[in-house]
Structures are given as C-alpha cells and as structure tokens.
Amino acid sequence: MQEDISQGDHGGDAGGRPRVGLFVTCLVDLMRPSVGFATVELLERAGCRVEVPEAQTCCGQPAFNSGDDADTAAIAKNTIAALEGFDYVVAPSGSCAGMLKMHYPEVFADDPDWHPRATAFAAKVHELTAFLADVMSLQDTPPAFETTATYHDSCSGLRELGIKAAPRRLLGRVAGLTLNEGEEAETCCGFGGLFCVKYSDISTGMVDAKLDDLEKTGADMVLGGDLGCLMNIAGRLRRRGSAMEARHVAEVLAGYTDVPAIAQPPGGGPANEDAS
Amino acid sequence: MDATSRDFKSNAFDARRDPHLQDALARLGHGFPLKRLEAAARLPEFEALRDRAREIKNHVLDNLDFYLERFEERVTEQGGKVHWCTDAQAAREKILEICRSVDAKTITKSKSMIGEEIAINDFLEEHGVDPIETDLGEYIIQLRREPPSHIIAPAIHLTMGQVEETFRKSHDDLPAERPLDEPRKLLEEARDKLRDKFLGADVGLTGANMLIAETGSNVLVTNEGNADLTYSLPKVHIVIASLEKIVPTLEDATSILRVLARSATGQDMSVYTTFCSGPRRAEDLDGPDEYHVVLLDNGRSELIGSEFHEMLRCIRCGACLNHCPVYRTVGGHAYGWVYSGPMGAVLIPGLIGIDEAGHLPNASTLCGRCESVCPMRIPLPRMLRAWRRRQYRRESSSGPGRLALRAWAWLAQRPALYHLFTNLSIAALGAWGRRRGAFRRLPFAQGWTGSRDFAAPAGDTFMAQWKKGPRGDASGEWLRKRRS
Amino acid sequence: MTDARAQILGRLKTALDRDNRSPDAARARLETPPENLVPARGQASDADRIGRFTEEATRVEATVSRIATLADLPATVAEYLAGHNLPKQLRITPSLAGAGWEAQPLLDISSGRAAGLDAVGVGRAFGGVAETGTLVFVSGPDNPTTVNFLPPTHIAVIAASDIAGSYEAVWRRVRTLAPAPGPGKTQLPRTVNWITGPSRTADIEQTLLLGAHGPQRLHIVIVDDAG
Numbered sequence: 001m002q003e004d005i006s007q008g009d010h011g012g013d014a015g016g017r018p019r020v021g022l023f024v025t026c027l028v029d030l031m032r033p034s035v036g037f038a039t040v041e042l043l044e045r046a047g048c049r050v051e052v053p054e055a056q057t058c059c060g061q062p063a064f065n066s067g068d069d070a071d072t073a074a075i076a077k078n079t080i081a082a083l084e085g086f087d088y089v090v091a092p093s094g095s096c097a098g099m100l101k102m103h104y105p106e107v108f109a110d111d112p113d114w115h116p117r118a119t120a121f122a123a124k125v126h127e128l129t130a131f132l133a134d135v136m137s138l139q140d141t142p143p144a145f146e147t148t149a150t151y152h153d154s155c156s157g158l159r160e161l162g163i164k165a166a167p168r169r170l171l172g173r174v175a176g177l178t179l180n181e182g183e184e185a186e187t188c189c190g191f192g193g194l195f196c197v198k199y200s201d202i203s204t205g206m207v208d209a210k211l212d213d214l215e216k217t218g219a220d221m222v223l224g225g226d227l228g229c230l231m232n233i234a235g236r237l238r239r240r241g242s243a244m245e246a247r248h249v250a251e252v253l254a255g256y257t258d259v260p261a262i263a264q265p266p267g268g269g270p271a272n273e274d275a276s
Numbered sequence: 277m278d279a280t281s282r283d284f285k286s287n288a289f290d291a292r293r294d295p296h297l298q299d300a301l302a303r304l305g306h307g308f309p310l311k312r313l314e315a316a317a318r319l320p321e322f323e324a325l326r327d328r329a330r331e332i333k334n335h336v337l338d339n340l341d342f343y344l345e346r347f348e349e350r351v352t353e354q355g356g357k358v359h360w361c362t363d364a365q366a367a368r369e370k371i372l373e374i375c376r377s378v379d380a381k382t383i384t385k386s387k388s389m390i391g392e393e394i395a396i397n398d399f400l401e402e403h404g405v406d407p408i409e410t411d412l413g414e415y416i417i418q419l420r421r422e423p424p425s426h427i428i429a430p431a432i433h434l435t436m437g438q439v440e441e442t443f444r445k446s447h448d449d450l451p452a453e454r455p456l457d458e459p460r461k462l463l464e465e466a467r468d469k470l471r472d473k474f475l476g477a478d479v480g481l482t483g484a485n486m487l488i489a490e491t492g493s494n495v496l497v498t499n500e501g502n503a504d505l506t507y508s509l510p511k512v513h514i515v516i517a518s519l520e521k522i523v524p525t526l527e528d529a530t531s532i533l534r535v536l537a538r539s540a541t542g543q544d545m546s547v548y549t550t551f552c553s554g555p556r557r558a559e560d561l562d563g564p565d566e567y568h569v570v571l572l573d574n575g576r577s578e579l580i581g582s583e584f585h586e587m588l589r590c591i592r593c594g595a596c597l598n599h600c601p602v603y604r605t606v607g608g609h610a611y612g613w614v615y616s617g618p619m620g621a622v623l624i625p626g627l628i629g630i631d632e633a634g635h636l637p638n639a640s641t642l643c644g645r646c647e648s649v650c651p652m653r654i655p656l657p658r659m660l661r662a663w664r665r666r667q668y669r670r671e672s673s674s675g676p677g678r679l680a681l682r683a684w685a686w687l688a689q690r691p692a693l694y695h696l697f698t699n700l701s702i703a704a705l706g707a708w709g710r711r712r713g714a715f716r717r718l719p720f721a722q723g724w725t726g727s728r729d730f731a732a733p734a735g736d737t738f739m740a741q742w743k744k745g746p747r748g749d750a751s752g753e754w755l756r757k758r759r760s
Numbered sequence: 761m762t763d764a765r766a767q768i769l770g771r772l773k774t775a776l777d778r779d780n781r782s783p784d785a786a787r788a789r790l791e792t793p794p795e796n797l798v799p800a801r802g803q804a805s806d807a808d809r810i811g812r813f814t815e816e817a818t819r820v821e822a823t824v825s826r827i828a829t830l831a832d833l834p835a836t837v838a839e840y841l842a843g844h845n846l847p848k849q850l851r852i853t854p855s856l857a858g859a860g861w862e863a864q865p866l867l868d869i870s871s872g873r874a875a876g877l878d879a880v881g882v883g884r885a886f887g888g889v890a891e892t893g894t895l896v897f898v899s900g901p902d903n904p905t906t907v908n909f910l911p912p913t914h915i916a917v918i919a920a921s922d923i924a925g926s927y928e929a930v931w932r933r934v935r936t937l938a939p940a941p942g943p944g945k946t947q948l949p950r951t952v953n954w955i956t957g958p959s960r961t962a963d964i965e966q967t968l969l970l971g972a973h974g975p976q977r978l979h980i981v982i983v984d985d986a987g
Binding site: 209238 | 666687688721733
C-alpha cells in the first residue's frame, strides 16, 4: 500500500513503476466516479503510477457511430495529445478502449501525420480487466465479497478486444463470490449508445431478453466492464421492480461494494414509490 | 416487391407485439446458434475454411469479368444460353420471353432470393403464367401472399395453426374433416399438392447458390429436394442468378459448400447439393431440353470497388440473421424488403437506395456478432457505419438529435469548457436525483425513461473530485476512507 | 441484349482496371485448380473410409447395409422392403439391370426414368464421400436423375471401392468422364447430385420432418465386389 502518492507532473517514475494515463470515460466521469476511483486503486495495487490528464473528454464514439468523421477526428486528436505520453492508457470500458485502440488508427487512415501517432497511441491502450490480468498479471487478493453474480460481456470488449477470460479470472479470486454464467452472456443488452434512444422500443425488447437471461442464472447481481451497458440493464431492472443489483467489475475488485448499486438510491433497494 | 423499409420503426413496433412471431424468434435465436457451434466444434478446420472461403471470393471479385466470360463460354459450348440483364425489369421480361417461347402455362420454382428481388411471381401472374413455389416455406407464404421473413427459412414466423388455416383456405379439394393437426400431416398435404405441379410444369425456374466458371454449372442447395424436381422434370430449366454468384472451380465451390450449411443450420452438408450443366445430353433419359441462365446485375457492378465491395462475398447462409439481437427482436418483415438482418441492412440500401432504407443501417448497436459468425468474414459493422457516414454527409436539416450530437462534439474538443459545463450540470442533476437514485422521467431523455429508469449521477464528476486533489481534499478523502 | 452484356462487362472492367491488370492468376486457377483445404475428416485412410462413411450417413438418417457382390442385391432389396412394409414396385436405373432381379420374382421391376407413381427407386452411385456420408450421382443414359428423387423410397447402391475420403477425390474421377474441352475447362454430365441423407424440412414450426419432396427414406447398400 502506498502511503504517499504524489501526483507530480515531472515525467518518468523514479521507482520504475509504469506510468498509466487513466482515460476515465465520460460516463464514469459524469455518472459514477466510484468506478474511476476503483480503477485508480486497482492500477496502483498492480504497481502503476496513475495520472489523470485534465485535457481528456470523450472518446468520440458517439460521433464515430453517427458517421460524423470530422468531429471524430478532432476529438481523437485531443485524446491522443492528452494521453500519448504515458507508458499505458487504461480505460474502465471495453467500448471506449475499443474506440481508442481499434478505431482511432482507422479514423486517420488517410492522414500521414496522425496515422502513425494514432497507431503508436493505440498500442498503449488497454481495457482495465485485460490490463490487470494479462499485462500486469495482477496477483493480489481482492477483498472478499459474498454474493452470487453473473457477468455481462459487453460487445466491444468481447469482439473488438477479445475480453472474456480476464474479468472472470480476476473475479475468481474474490472469496465468497459465486459466478453463474448466463446462456446469453455474450448477447447485446440493447444499449448501443444512441441506438437505445433512437430505437428505444427495439432496445427495450433486447434489454428484456437480457434480463430474462440474467434472472435465469439465479444471480443477485450482474457485473460488467462497461457503464453504458450496466446503466441500461440497471435502469430496466429497476423499472421491472427487480431486486437484482448492477455494479461495475472494478468496484467489486477494489472492494467498493458499499457504494449504492447503479440506479439505486443511497440505502439500497428500489425506493418505495417505484414498487409497481 | 415493394419496399416498406421506410416504415421499419412501425414495422418493428408491430413485430414486437406479435406473440406468434416472438415465439418463433425465440426458438430461432436459441436453436440455430447452438447448432452452428456444434457443427464448428466437430470440424477443427472450420476457422481455416472460413479464411479460404473469403480468399476465394475476394479473388473472384477481383476477376469478376473474366470468370463471367468463361462461364458464359462453357454454358454456350454445352448448348445453353446466357442472358445478361442490367436490372430487374430486363430480367423479368427475359424470363417471360423464355416462358412464352415454349407456351408455358405453369412454372415450378425453387427458392430464389433474386426471384424475390425482381418480383418475378407477380409479373408472371400478370402475364398469364402461373408460378408455383415448391420450397415448403415459400409455398406457404406464396399462398398467404406474404414476403419471406428469413433468407433460408422463409415461413419461420408462422405457427402450425396459421399453416393449417392457409391450406384450408387455398386447397379447394381438401375435405374439412381431414385432420391437419400435426406438422407431418401438413407436410403430406403440401407434398401431394405439389407433386402434381412438379409433374405438370412446363418450365422450372431455380436460383443458384453459385455458378461455376470451369464447368458452366449452377449449384443448387436444398434439404427438401424440391429444386431437383424443379429442374429435372420440365422441358426448360431457367436459372436466375446475380453476377457475384460465380466461383472459379469445382474445388472452390466445394470449399464454400463446407462452410455454407454449417453456418446456416449447423448441418455438415445440406441434403441435396446439385450441379447442373446445360441441357440434357443426347443420350440422357431425363432432364430439360433447354438451359438458360439469366445473369442479373441490378446494382452489383456498382458495388464493385466501393465501400461495400466486400458485401458481394455473401453466400446467403443466414447466419448473421440467426445471431443478430435486432433480428431476433423484430424478425425479417420489419426490414421491409427481400433481405433482412445485418446482411439486409447493408445490402438493401445498396439496391434500393439509402433514402428509402435509411433506418436499416442505424437500427443496430454494432455489436459485431454478425461479423463473428459470417463464414465469409464480411465486416458488416464497418459497412453499416459507412452507410451512416454517407447519411451524415447528405443530411441538410438538423434534427434535435444531430444538434445535440454536434454540441457534445463541440464541447469534447474543448476540455476546459467541457469540464466546466459537465461539472455544473452533473452537480445539478445529481442533487435533483440523488435521493431516489434514478429518474423515472427525464424531459430530454424520453427515449430512455419511457421504459427504463435513468441512474442519477452519483455526485460531483470524477474530474471535479480528482482535481480537488492532489490526493488531498475530496479525492484523497475518498480513497483514504476506503483504505482505513 | 448484347447491349446489356457490353454494359455490364464494361462497368466491371472499368471498376477492376482491366486495362492495366491481366487476369493471369484467374487463368492459372482454372487451368490448375488448387485443392484448397481438405479437412482431416476427408482424408480417412482406406481402412477407415467405409466405417466413417457409414457413421456419417447414419448420422443424417440414412440406413446402411453391406453385401458381397451385386448378385446379392435383389435379395437384400426384397428383405429391406419386407422389413419396412414397403411396396414391391421398383424403378431401377439401367446400370443395375444386370444384377439378377429374376431371382426375386415378387418384385415388380421396371428400368429407366422414374414416373410420378413409382414407389421405390434403386440407383447406382458414382462415388461416396466418407467426410459427410454423401453419395455422388451423375446423370447419364444408365443413370437417370429422376430415379433418385421421385420415388419416396430411395435405395442407393455403391461399390466399396468408389467410397472416397473427400469430395475432391470424387471430382478427380468425375473429370475423367469426358475429355476436357480445352485448358481450364471441364465437361460435366448434365447433373451431378450430392445426396446426404433423406429429404427433410423444418419449415413448420422448426419441427424436423423427413420426406419433404425428395425421398423419405434413403437406404445405402455397399457392395464389396461390384465386379
């Protein structure tokens, strides 16, 4: 455990620790900072020195998925410039990490100046659980947590970054946590960024199918690595009056389980007026 | 077929509330993916075969002109005829012309997506030729005057009860007291009815899963055997196929066949795979006297070299439909035209225009499952985005969605303003919603809160709390509390 | 019509930059078709081939039996029909006419192309593919295609030595049936059928049913010495 974590802005780390630039992601930043703090905690446990450059904003995926090339490129340039100076760039989100790692080089395919920069940058980008399990081989024992949970594989993390085993390996070390696999763990929850509001009826059908599968696992909690998915799932769980909780995997691994679950009030559980 | 792709949203709304359809989709969404996995597990070389299939088709597209010319040469040498058609109307007229040349009254058909694309059935009927679908699923939907809802299982949206009702309405000589309460009885009724049609047809019209340049053949793949009765009994065999169906050699066709059925239904090989090459030989005891191949462009040549070039590798297996969470929620009819699912969302705008089909590339979360199961490794999400890019450039008006997006993007390029704005608004929103943890209704987010609660921000933004650092004050406090 | 051909090919040649790219690779591919990838399942050794073929064919609901010579065929067919309570009216292909059907006078035999009411079709397969239990039939004066499709019961006779490991092995034999009309060209019989099990459909509520339009029953008779 570090006693004194100074955040000096001189480059390099005298202790030989890798310098990680944390890409917080806009959803974590705005909606659920505990995920960000949990991420810092975990990275430090893994022996990294974490910095959070202020110049970061959004990864640009909403613009990218809407076909707005110009804005995407501008946002990407800002992100790259803010974070390319680190040894690693880590994000607690498969879809944001996927955007930075897989799509930034694509965005600059025809730009001879930015393409190499984006490619070099992309090589440093990692999603959190993959970074902890595969790059840093984090071995420490997370705090115990008694619960039966199931894991939702977010599409980008799974299919763009190949994240499947890493979060499960890490959760496997949490004493008291039983992980039940859903048959449809790999099926999209219907979030898809703007999709869930533009095609909300279809999205609702998809999230209902996801919830039916989650319920079949008998779990009390659903975990995942993407806050967008989790907010979508949690929002529907609450609307359906379900007691199942949704949390980000980073929070469980860091032991931040006394924070209210997603979309829950302080004190936990669906509030009285929401009981249907 | 008239497209209703413009009405995708309302089509989808209705589809979600159709209990028969939802049952069928639940079955499909569970069954086909499982079977595909089992088939892939039984074949260690499956992934390598997918790579080979992609290579073969890429090579073909690079040499499409050459292989089509070679194919035509072989067909002609064997006494068959190739008819080139630029669009649907030309193809319809050519097929009618051939039918008229032999005074055809009835023509049996095996399943052909191209046939649907050019709406050949309606056209033939209007001109006094009676087309009979022989694939059981196609036969049923023909009687119901419905389009197919899945590219390999066209009647998948129907229940047994609906099929019985259809037969009772359309089969005049079916006694009311004959029970049709089991799938087998329905099958026998259809088989008997169609047997006479097979035997009495003047012309047989088939599609083609592939055309082979080396041999001048068309390849037909069925489980029922209806295609075989379609081409072998009448005097004339017409093949309707689009340009990109061609493959070079028998070995290439074989390689693709190894991934086709496994991806589609999980079978190692479909029951009947047939290679037809020209009219019957002088010494043959059966077979058609005439062999015609109607080669259709209808927009394909324009896709070559475009952003959608790779879509032409598609072999119409249906795997992307079976695995797509959107298709599984709304079914095929919602897409409003011949094709559906992810391949439909990419191809339909290319064939009928992005204005008509504007919803299709947008009604997707880009989850990527389609690409992960496509035997030809077609990058469907990339192409869906490419359509969105084109739409973005064309859009002259700015709806509220587009404005909001641009505002967000504007802020995201200006970190200081971004943090200022978000810190303030999140603090406000958080204060408003923190007690209950979530909002049941948010005036500017009805698309979300219509069916889901929206989690309230937990407090100040991460960046605001971090900034209060360095690791002193609030952020350090936060972490210190955890560690004590 | 030639207009359309010129238009389509013209568009393609422009898009593919044909003026600057000669189709040499394509020409070479036709002249020497590469084998691509034959899975291990298709490379069964001689010892395994029949066993694998039988296993795969049974998996797809065909039934398989084995006899020593063609002379045993009529008896085995009679036995099969009796055992399944099937009619004794047979349409056989001319290629099997010499199998000694007189030994089974109760069987009603006619030879040639199939008619709509034929109950049983007996055909001779050109080859078999152990990889998936597939039979390969080629059309010809001795082997009319309709015999394999019209009657609801199909009995397929195949010489053990004609069962190969892979499809590719059977294509090599098929190519020898007629002389190549030119480099990069192959002359096939009018119809080559791969048959893998009896006819089936799942179009009604995804319930699997055998015998859609093609035969409901496929019985394969492997002949050790076909003479």
